[in-house]
Amino acid sequence: MRRTGRLRAVFVRVAALCSGLVLVAGCATVPEESQPVAVPQGELGQASNPDVPQPARDIDALTVVRDFVHASAQPLSNNGAARLYLADAGKDWHPGKVMNVIDDQFNTVYSSGGEPPQDPNQVVVFIHGTSLGMLGRDNAFIPAKRAYDMPLVVQKQTDGQWRIVNPPDTMVVAYSDFTANYVRVPVYFFAQDSNTVVPDLRYVAGVPQSGLADRVVRLLLSGPSDQLSGAVRNPLPEGASTDGTVTATGDGALMVPLTGVGDQTQEVKRMIAAQVVLSLQTVTPNRVRLLSDGVPLVDGQAEWLPSELPSYTGLASPSADQPGLMVATSRIRSLGDGGPIQGSAGAGVYNAISAAQSIDGRQLAIVDEEGGRQRLRVGGFGREVPLVSSPGGPLSGGTLTRPTWRPSATADGTAGEVWTVVDGETVLRVLRTPDGSWMPQVVNAEDVLAVGPISVLRLSRDGARAAIVINGQLLVAAVVRTQDAVQLRGLRSLQTGALTGVVDVDWLSQDSLVAATTMPSQPVVKVPIDGLRMDAFNSSNLTPPVRSITAAPGRSVVVADSGGLWTASDVGEVWRPHPHTLPKASPFYPG
Template sequence: MRRRRRFANVAALVSALLLAIVTASCAAIPTESQPKAIPQPNAGQATQEVPEPELGLDPLSVVREFVRNSVQPANDYAASRAYLSGPLREQWQPDPSLRVIEDEFGTVYAPEAEQPADPNERVVALRAVEVGRLAADHSFIAGVEDYRTPVRVRRQADGEWRIVDPPDGIVITENDFNDAYLQVPVYFFAPDSTALVSDLRYVVARPQSGLPARVVDLLLSGPSDGLTGAVRNPIGESAALDSNVTISNDGALVVPLTGLGEEPVQERELMAAQVVRSLQHVTTSRVKLLSDGTPLVSGQPEWRPSDLPAYDTVSAPSAELPGLMTVNGRVRSLGTGAPIEGPAGSGAYQVVSAAQAINGNQLAVVVSSGDQVRLRVGDYGAQAQEVELTASLLTRPTWRPPVSKDDKSTEVWTVADGDQVTRVQQDADGQWVALPVNASELSDPGWISALRLSRDGARAALVVDGKLVVASVVRTASGATLRAPRVLQEDRLTSVVDVDWIDHDTLVAVTSSDRAPVARVSVDGFQFDQYNTSNLTPPMRAVTAAPGRPIVVADRSGLWTAAEIGAVWVPHDQSAAGAEPFYPG
């Protein structure tokens, strides 16, 4: 199982950054953001002499070592270039993306019919299972497929075998990728609220002293392709570093920006939040934010994460809301088991599924109506309006976050009859109206059995024909579109039945499989952790999660809860056969 490599030993960064002061003053300002050469101001990365490969390697070993040495990105992958023939060491221009393959891979001789007539040349077949790639914007794009490529090697004048026709790009194993790259969230905002949206990216992990500069460089490059159009970027496209990211004499990390324009103080505070939150995983230093040489926000020259407003309150349910569950056609409290007030709890509705808004003030319920189902939306505990949306089946509703924590949400999503992604929006007259969502980018328009909006509203997680899919939500004046859908962990998660968001960038999925009934997956699909299976009775039926809350799952016998990956599942206090739990959102 792969584990998230959030940088744990952040205290070591302080001394490393201080050591970089002298070298930082003469380092180059970053000019590009490509995987093979992430600009590293403050890194102190002098050109190092790369040792020649071991003598006497056979062609198969040359290709294998070429791949193994791709874990060292320093000096434009000089360590792997050492396995190329002399002229190619300078001429090779690999594709800017990076292929990540499973740790077990093969190098075998190609069939004799494909071998050159020249006895001093051999063709080696590099065979592996590709699990995804690191794109040019430093986001990981999951995708499992067989990887096969021929690699031509030639015996040199000194008798050593070297590669003369290398792969088109860098190929690196999962473990090596985990060692060489650090996952960091870079932050943007939801389009119409102050909800922070994390954009998972990967930077070269060493040297540690250059991490802050590399993270700032990624932030200034804007959102990844998968989130383009789904988030707001207060920093803007014209922002740049005025000089290098450095450590001041008093130990503060100095981030000197330029090109921010004459933005009001509210926008500049959002910019500060973007930088400080993006840096919090790679430095413990105070952050001194400058705009053209003066403090970015007047009166606030330095920042720590604790200085920022609580932007996450709009996208995280209050601890005072224990969650709800549907049991035998009624909505009950997940905390006490008591029916909630109003028709959804009294039995006036035959409730099939339900969703509570993040602030707890609204409720959407799917109710049985003969051989069909209907959606009702309204205030919590009150009579709800019936929406003009007829279907045989509707997925459990999911709420879009409000503009602020004191506002009500004006939109709830569901899927009708497995293929009609629908948002139900409140119009100017207070009526809830069903509108279609453009889901044409879903490459496989299979049966959609679950849909959960992220609590920041920027993404949607779907279960499509048992596969876990994540897409960004792009909004325009003409409507909403699910964009850049990606299947996550398709080799491990093949029978998903439900999904929910643990936090901004982490999902929990439950399946009908005995092998992996409950799993945690990063939003980009790279990290995968399987929960303990003790006490569970697959197949699983439902799951709910929220920031800072224990996971609650439903299996054949009832409800179970666990707080950690390795924890044994214990019965929920309000466990009941047939219950389906849900936290607000």
């Protein structure tokens, strides 16, 4: 009875812990190599699949659990490699299709609590580590750094080998194993009110290579990730699918046989073509043959390369004739030649603290200071920049964050929306009215403000996301628009614990950020928008503190430190002095 009670207590404790972890994780549908299949059994109850490596003989229970974690990232044969570490070859294991990604540095230790096991052939082994986040049901990585503790019961089998008898419902994989077996793919949707594509970072199994393109297309057809739902639009209609698999043809093309899209307009079909071709460009160099119910999707063009698509990012990138600007000694100056810009902003009429130029280059937003209060001005570039009015007078506060522009959505191509945060607590979008004045409206930022006061907010240049700094932590949220309101939703904290002291951030590309920090060893870092990794720029030549940063697609990163402005093009490059540096200057590219 004592032995029975002891085993029952162990399993109750294990089940309780595991169920708690599952509640946190949720459920997911990670694309696999194939549909679940029965695992063939060899002698001694082990799986006999030649495609997966067999466990080493006579390894101890701790090694069994560690090797099981490493093998869990291998998707081949219905996670056949991981099943070999389970009792009866895991024939009853039906894990949820979610992955808990943990740091490479993890431990497997015997349980030290309670009485020693009564059965010498059974032990409880804990996986102790740090969870970096989860791969969600939408195949998007959700960063969430926390302690990870998972107990597993390991039992010696009749052949003398230790095997796990209660595998977790939620798969756990180490970071390096995950990145080695899964491919990050941007799948593309469109901004809500423009023809600007928006990348949505997702992960698919990288093997076998022959089925990779098919997995990407199926992921695209499943729609945007949970975070971007409501922040983007999907030209692919509900019910769109493929008539068979995506396969390579004998003449070197990749055939995508779509169905359910034949009744769309030619304009929509071209947008669908852009979605498919751009989403596939990271996994294949082949021409893409796009069919709709057996005929070319777009009349007159059956095959596509990314270079043959019209530009769907023009509104999200500053043009080459806009070198960027800086605020220095209360004036707005050009990064191109260091001289003041035309108009009152360049003449020093306003006591400018920060500023932002619209992506189209035609508009300028300035935060100035008077009488201890900061105020927002918006107007045409090179002209007068009037104060923005609010019901109580000029829009002002103790602090206003550096303005940030939404890309143009107006018929004449002129930007009509700029954002700022008042006193860290009120997120405002300021809209251009038909008579040319500017009107502030409050953005629903409840989820964001629950974390703390906002010190920096930068809209992505496609308008679908916002990068935010709160208490030195970097976060990303989706910008969800309805007919009546705008909301910041789907908040993600990036590199929690590893990335601290963030003082400024900007969009290096549509799916990556650069941040300036107070960390002496990592004053400038690059982070993808899903926060799975972080890369530090070379810190040579910089003199902390780094005060501000700006970046844009195809542009060098520019930072301001205690000595002036510096530029670099990549993380490994040594910082070079900017040719037009000025003391205490704050640089900014359009956006």
